[in-house]
Amino acid sequence: MGTYKSAKTLLYALQPQFSQVAFPGMTSQLFHELAKKHARKLPDVRPGYTVRVHETIREGEKDRVQIFEGLVISVHNGHTPTDASFTVRRIASGVGVEKVFPLLSPMIDRIEVKKVAKIRRAKLFFLRGRAGKAARLSERFTTSEEFGVAVAAPEVKTEEVAAAVEEVKAEK
Incomplete structure (x- = not known):
């Protein structure tokens, strides 16, 4: 396929394949999922x-x-x-x-x-x-x-959160 700068350009490249899918709103659903994933204030x-x-x-x-x-x-x-x-x-x-x-x-x-x-x-x-x-x-x-x-909002990994929670518990 090749390299793509973002998921959006990848979706545009795959759009002819999505149009053959039985779900006509698939591309917009994927766009909304990406938007929710990267949502911030x-x-x-x-x-x-x-x-x-x-x-x-x-x-x-x-x-x-x-x-x-x-x-x-x-x-x-x-x-x-x-x-x-x-x-x-x-x-x-x-x-x-x-x-x-x-x-x-x-x-x-x-x-x-x-x-x-x-x-x-x-x-x-x-x-x-x-x-x-x-x-x-x-x-x-x-x-x-x-x-x-x-x-x-910076991306926080679950391992970092777990380590921080354990530090707080250890202090108490």
Whole structure:
């Protein structure tokens, strides 16, 4: 078959085989199972939010966290919840940089909402043609719930949990 980057691309490659199965909703069931398996709490990301995305970058053998801070200019929900993504834009050294993040990516450690702007559009692509003060958005009053920090729950192995439980029992 070959190597696939994710289970999703593998499912797309196998889709003709799934269509011959007697269960017509099999692929969507598999997508939902994958989504449940990798589910974690993330803040509600909307256009107009200024966010800091903490992304794990792998360089050779080392992993490091890179922070990308900018304005969310679009949110794409996709056909299934696993397809959701958002685009963040910032100005770096006088050049506009946009990065698309899949919402359920395991490479995203956390997303911090810094500011919330008052907007009337779902897509803020018009900001691409603006520079300096013309690209500013007016801030709106927000509640404390909107400023959320979502941290991806680290995977915990059952052996680690069992060892921790036994340590606590030994202390008592």
